[in-house]
Amino acid sequence: xxxxxxxxxxxxLFYPGVAARSAADGEMLAHNVYFSLKDASEAAKAxxxxxxxxxxxDHEGVVFFAAGSRAVDFKREANDLGFDxxxxxxxxAKADHDRYQVHEKHxxxxxxxxxxxxxxxxxxxYVS
Numbered sequence: 001x002x003x004x005x006x007x008x009x010x011x012x013l014f015y016p017g018v019a020a021r022s023a024a025d026g027e028m029l030a031h032n033v034y035f036s037l038k039d040a041s042e043a044a045k046a047x048x049x050x051x052x053x054x055x056x057x058d059h060e061g062v063v064f065f066a067a068g069s070r071a072v073d074f075k076r077e078a079n080d081l082g083f084d085x086x087x088x089x090x091x092x093a094k095a096d097h098d099r100y101q102v103h104e105k106h107x108x109x110x111x112x113x114x115x116x117x118x119x120x121x122x123x124x125x126y127v128s
Contacts, residue, residue: 027126028063029091034083036119045069048085048113055109056089061096065089
């Protein structure tokens with residue numbers, strides 16, 4: 001039986017160099033953030049999703065943006081159930097992501113919402 005670690009490591013087994021990949025010309029950067037909340041009520045999740053849209057959506061270089069609550073109807077063995085809200089942003093390039101990280105709107109988002117975060121996991125990957 002495959003477990004989650006095996007599934008996550010699989011690309012590195014078949015494609016040498018995947019684990020050590022860094023920025024390349026023309027590659028976009030997918031920035032995926034998974035928030036676990038102290039108060040995981042429906043209202044608190046909706047507030048965080050709204051804050052994502054308010055502060056994080058319209059940054060320079062964003063190709064794709066989405067934020068929403070975990071789809072609770074998916075409960076397969078492979079599904080990670082350890083988060084409440086997901087943020088998915090794809091940037092044209094790493095430089096766009098780097099500007100986003102230090103932007104005042106991003107900092108304000110963190111300042112206004114961090115008190116309700118019990119865990120934040122960030123997954124960044126180069127995509128094409």
